Amino acid sequence: MGYSTSNAAYAYDVxxxxxxxxxxxxxxSLDVVHGAGRQASQDVSPQFTHCVKVFAVLMTVFVVLGLFRVTVAGFTAASLNSAATLSNNLTTAQEESSDLEVMRSVYGSSTRIRDLAEGYGMVAAEGGVTLDFTEYVDAAAQ
Known part of the structure; x- marks a missing residue:
């Protein structure tokens, strides 16, 4: 029937x-329902508006309470820090006062002063000289 290996086979037989x-x-199926179309009410329902308002009020209260809490915590921390600083200053002042009292008792001791004077080669005075300038004061006043 045909030539299956050439283009002629396609042209004539195949x-x-x-x-x-x-x-x-x-x-x-698509059913068309006649309605108001663009003239339909585009308003938001009163229930939704009420819910949005309640949510806004609750969020405002939440934010205000959070800010108040942070402010109180800040003031509390500042107060505690100043109290700790004051306590440290008071402790330091008490220690310094104790050290000064010890130094005063050590340096003001007559025995220590006498020992230091003897260490420098000084001797205690046996007698004293009294100077009387009253006669010169009386003469100058007249």
């Missing part, structure tokens, strides 16, 4: 199979 047209799937 015909391609005829394909049937694809069948489109059936679409669901």
């Amino acid at each position: 015909r391609s199979e005829a394909y049937s047209a694809p069948v489109a799937p059936s679409r669901p």
Whole structure:
């Protein structure tokens, strides 16, 4: 019947199979409902508006309470820090006062002064000289 190895075979004897047209799937039916369209009410429902307002008020209260809490915590921390600093200063002052009292008792001791004077080669005075300038004061006043 034909020449199966040449182009002539296609031209004369061989015909391609005829394909049937694809069948489109059936679409669901679309019902048109007549209504107000663009003239329909676009307002938000009062319940939704009320919920939004309540939410806004609750969030505002939450934020205000949070800020108040942070402020109180800050003031508390500052107060505690100043109290700790004051306590440290008081402790330091008490220690310094104790040291000064000890130094005063050590340096003001007459025995220590006498021992230091003897260490420098000084001797204690046996007698004293009294100077009386009253006669000169009386003469200068007249």
